[in-house]
Amino acid sequence: MEESPVTVLGAGIVGICCALSLAQRGLSVRLIDRSEPGQATSYGNAGIISPWSFIPMALPGIWKKAPGMMLSAERPLVVRPDFWPRMLGWGSQFLANSSESTVRDLAVAMAYLCTPSVQLFRQHLHGTGHETLLSDSWYVQASRDASKPTLDALEYRIRLERGGDLELITANELHRLEPALSDEFKAAVLIKGQARALSPGKIAQVLTEKAQELGVDVIHFEATSIQQQPQGWSIQGATESLQANEIILCAGVWSKQLLEPLGVKLPLVAERGYHLEFANAGVTINNSIMDVEAKLVASSMKNGMRLAGAAEFGDAEALPDERRQQLLTRQAKFMFPDLSVEQPAFWMGRRPSFPDSLPVLGPVPGFDGLFAAFGHSHFGLMMAPQTGEVMADFISGQASQEHVAAFSCGRFL
Ligand SMILES: Cc1cc2nc3c(=O)[nH]c(=O)nc-3n(C[C@H](O)[C@H](O)[C@H](O)COP(=O)(O)OP(=O)(O)OC[C@H]3O[C@@H](n4cnc5c(N)ncnc54)[C@H](O)[C@@H]3O)c2cc1C
Numbered sequence: 001m002e003e004s005p006v007t008v009l010g011a012g013i014v015g016i017c018c019a020l021s022l023a024q025r026g027l028s029v030r031l032i033d034r035s036e037p038g039q040a041t042s043y044g045n046a047g048i049i050s051p052w053s054f055i056p057m058a059l060p061g062i063w064k065k066a067p068g069m070m071l072s073a074e075r076p077l078v079v080r081p082d083f084w085p086r087m088l089g090w091g092s093q094f095l096a097n098s099s100e101s102t103v104r105d106l107a108v109a110m111a112y113l114c115t116p117s118v119q120l121f122r123q124h125l126h127g128t129g130h131e132t133l134l135s136d137s138w139y140v141q142a143s144r145d146a147s148k149p150t151l152d153a154l155e156y157r158i159r160l161e162r163g164g165d166l167e168l169i170t171a172n173e174l175h176r177l178e179p180a181l182s183d184e185f186k187a188a189v190l191i192k193g194q195a196r197a198l199s200p201g202k203i204a205q206v207l208t209e210k211a212q213e214l215g216v217d218v219i220h221f222e223a224t225s226i227q228q229q230p231q232g233w234s235i236q237g238a239t240e241s242l243q244a245n246e247i248i249l250c251a252g253v254w255s256k257q258l259l260e261p262l263g264v265k266l267p268l269v270a271e272r273g274y275h276l277e278f279a280n281a282g283v284t285i286n287n288s289i290m291d292v293e294a295k296l297v298a299s300s301m302k303n304g305m306r307l308a309g310a311a312e313f314g315d316a317e318a319l320p321d322e323r324r325q326q327l328l329t330r331q332a333k334f335m336f337p338d339l340s341v342e343q344p345a346f347w348m349g350r351r352p353s354f355p356d357s358l359p360v361l362g363p364v365p366g367f368d369g370l371f372a373a374f375g376h377s378h379f380g381l382m383m384a385p386q387t388g389e390v391m392a393d394f395i396s397g398q399a400s401q402e403h404v405a406a407f408s409c410g411r412f413l
Helices: 013-024 062-071 081-096 100-114 117-125 154-161 171-177 200-213 252-262 323-335 377-395 401-407
Strands: 006-009 029-033 077-079 134-143 166-170 187-197 217-220 225-228 233-236 241-244 247-249 269-278 288-291 296-301 304-313 345-353 360-363 370-374
Touching (some): 006 233, 006 241, 077 081, 081 304, 117 187, 154 166, 166 171, 171 187, 200 217, 252 345, 252 370, 288 323, 296 323, 304 323, 323 345, 370 377
Parallel strands (some): 029 217, 077 304, 134 288, 247 370
Antiparallel strands (some): 166 187, 269 304, 296 304, 360 370
């Protein structure tokens, strides 16, 4: 078959970073998306880029906490009523991953993708003139109850064991660090040595432009299906098709519907999240701050103060729950009493989530030339640059089995 560029299907931050890493290795690359690069899930996240966010979502005891989270007035966890039938299998796999030994194994795999995140983003942004889109930051995990946070909790112990710089601080120290934060917060855990994106959408745009300068062909194209040919692949659109020897599927939560007609069924769900962004916030914070009870992260970004969070399991295409806007406004005001909440921008996005918090990376078994790179759930922004490197390793036949085995599609097939 004729040489054709490696085709990256889906230009979220994961696809963009894959295209960039492949082009940096001198490969010919085509990046396709049905809309503007980086403007789906990758646009509206909380902007956390951390070498230390390698703790999976299912922790020991989660089965006891989940009902309370669903009933809490803060609504950090929601399962939409019509989604329960699909949730049961996924939920039981999720709970099965919550033992301490599994959490420790998953943390090792996640660390492989998270550890170089800040350094790789800085390298990617270097020379673009937009280096300041990344800011050094701590993660301030603030609690309303002074007795709650403890560095003995498993998620902090694992970080400490792996060299993390963490500190438990009192209310006074917290308010010196972040004067705009309400004095309803009585203690916090600081996770130091990380970064935050001041505009995830703009970073995606800048890195797409960088990829284009390196020769990546960015094409506006909606794939209705992918079909294996005697040689290579055909990517079908509404009126035309594209041919490719190799496809890297990076379509986030929508990857599932492109794979299922091939008989590849993976437990990928849409874990929907929301943000509210206040352009004229009137207050500024210095770090990423999480309200631990509401599971909401605030960050001062280029376009104002953004509060992002919630885990709402539901159909990817269901309409946003408009009641979230009021709830987020109340939660934002609770965190920052002096915040001006005029005319906020309301957004909903879909985390592509597997029950073990790991993405699938690598060849799709039984389908030569088809590679998966999706399912980064809560961690896709920070895991994207290393995912790009891993996928470039796969395409060039250099992937180290020791590091990538944990991400194989085969674990679900
Ligand atoms: C509220 C919230 C807060 C978050 N906070 C953080 C955070 O602080 N840090 C962090 O690391 N992560 C965070 N995340 C997670 C992160 O945003 C995601 O994991 C990440 O954006 C996933 O990127 P992606 O490229 O896989 O998917 P997407 O950004 O969804 O990109 C998929 C792309 O594929 C395209 N596509 C889909 N189907 C087709 C098709 N048929 N044809 C052509 N194109 C197609 C889409 O148009 C889209 O551009 C957060 C998520 C949410 C919702």
